[in-house]
Amino acid sequence: MFKDVKKILIFKLCCYGDAVFITPSIKSLKINFPNAKIIYAHAKWIESMMEYIPFIDGHILFENVYSKSVLKKIAGAVKFIVNVRKEKFDLVLFGHRSNLLAFIIRLCGIPSRLGFQGTKFLTHRGKFLKTLPEYQRYLSILTENNLTAVNSKPELVPLYSEKAREILGLRTDERLLGIYSEGGHNPGTEMSIKKWGFGNYLKLAEMINCEFPEIKIIFFEGTYEDEKITLPNEIRAYKKTISNELISCCDYFISGDTGSLHMAAAMGVSTLSIFGPSDPRVLAPVNAEIPGKHKVIWKKPPCSPCYTPDTAINKSNKKYWQDGKFICHTGTHGCMKSIRPEEVFFHFTKMLELVKQD
Numbered sequence: 001m002f003k004d005v006k007k008i009l010i011f012k013l014c015c016y017g018d019a020v021f022i023t024p025s026i027k028s029l030k031i032n033f034p035n036a037k038i039i040y041a042h043a044k045w046i047e048s049m050m051e052y053i054p055f056i057d058g059h060i061l062f063e064n065v066y067s068k069s070v071l072k073k074i075a076g077a078v079k080f081i082v083n084v085r086k087e088k089f090d091l092v093l094f095g096h097r098s099n100l101l102a103f104i105i106r107l108c109g110i111p112s113r114l115g116f117q118g119t120k121f122l123t124h125r126g127k128f129l130k131t132l133p134e135y136q137r138y139l140s141i142l143t144e145n146n147l148t149a150v151n152s153k154p155e156l157v158p159l160y161s162e163k164a165r166e167i168l169g170l171r172t173d174e175r176l177l178g179i180y181s182e183g184g185h186n187p188g189t190e191m192s193i194k195k196w197g198f199g200n201y202l203k204l205a206e207m208i209n210c211e212f213p214e215i216k217i218i219f220f221e222g223t224y225e226d227e228k229i230t231l232p233n234e235i236r237a238y239k240k241t242i243s244n245e246l247i248s249c250c251d252y253f254i255s256g257d258t259g260s261l262h263m264a265a266a267m268g269v270s271t272l273s274i275f276g277p278s279d280p281r282v283l284a285p286v287n288a289e290i291p292g293k294h295k296v297i298w299k300k301p302p303c304s305p306c307y308t309p310d311t312a313i314n315k316s317n318k319k320y321w322q323d324g325k326f327i328c329h330t331g332t333h334g335c336m337k338s339i340r341p342e343e344v345f346f347h348f349t350k351m352l353e354l355v356k357q358d
Helices: 016-021 023-032 044-052 070-087 099-107 134-143 161-168 198-211 244-248 259-266 309-313 341-357
Strands: 007-011 037-042 058-061 091-094 112-116 124-126 176-180 216-221 238-241 252-256 270-275 294-298
Touching: 007 023, 007 070, 016 023, 016 044, 016 134, 016 259, 023 037, 023 091, 023 134, 037 044, 037 070, 044 058, 044 244, 058 070, 070 099, 091 099, 091 134, 099 112, 112 134, 124 134, 161 244, 176 198, 176 259, 198 216, 198 341, 244 259, 252 259, 252 341, 259 270, 270 341, 294 341
Parallel strands: 007 037, 007 091, 037 058, 091 112, 112 124, 176 216, 176 252, 216 238, 252 270, 270 294
Antiparallel strands: none
């Protein structure tokens, strides 16, 4: 079906978690077309990820795609189209469900355009199966078009981890726990509904400090002004701006459903994740119940999950979206508030016990 494929474009502009989930498909394309050059097209938001993504031979920036200025968006699209046409790609894996972005890809002159059913301007499609884990959806595009999909989990290359540990002054035998209380920001979207609450993480850190003083803790803060954190004196922890290097040097990582969680899991870090509005059966790290490796806490009240493939993409639905923010339609935020620090601490201690047994 696909002959003489020499150059492949991966088109998944954003965001961190999405870029992680598409990595098994990149690996599969490399196996199907071992001599082809694979280039990743991305937005500025995830540019720092590119060196961590395996099996790609380069990357290309789509500028201003999430700008509020229409003129900047048009200029960015024109520049992208010109640059991509020069590269003469044979095939593109299109990871969005956007007719506008698909039309831009058509203008790029790529003959074979693979993506999800329901999206216009593609030449080959696969079903968008809502109940499949996110990474498997992209793989299904390949299998439904007679391409081999490897049974592989999402993975990133954990670069600089030893160097980062040295900068932090950690001995080789010291364990490091990363806690990220923020997240939920994407270009054009704000989903603070996924946050568990900084106060809860502080209480959790207090318990860990008391019971496991040998474990070093990093409290990661984000890149937004409202994501700057202040740690009380009694909390023994570093405070660092979150970065790929620091994530990769953690032994454990605790957070809600956010891109940093998926990056940590893909780098081989043990994760403890706190889910509420989104569905861990679709979005949790692969094999989320591996003893001592990944654990998910999800209370699953009747209203959860509310952040689904349907509600995520339909921003005109006022029940869930207001002024670019995904809201709790019950007004209670009960899916997250029902999870107590003591419960998270219990599961963290169980993870440590299982690690010791190994």
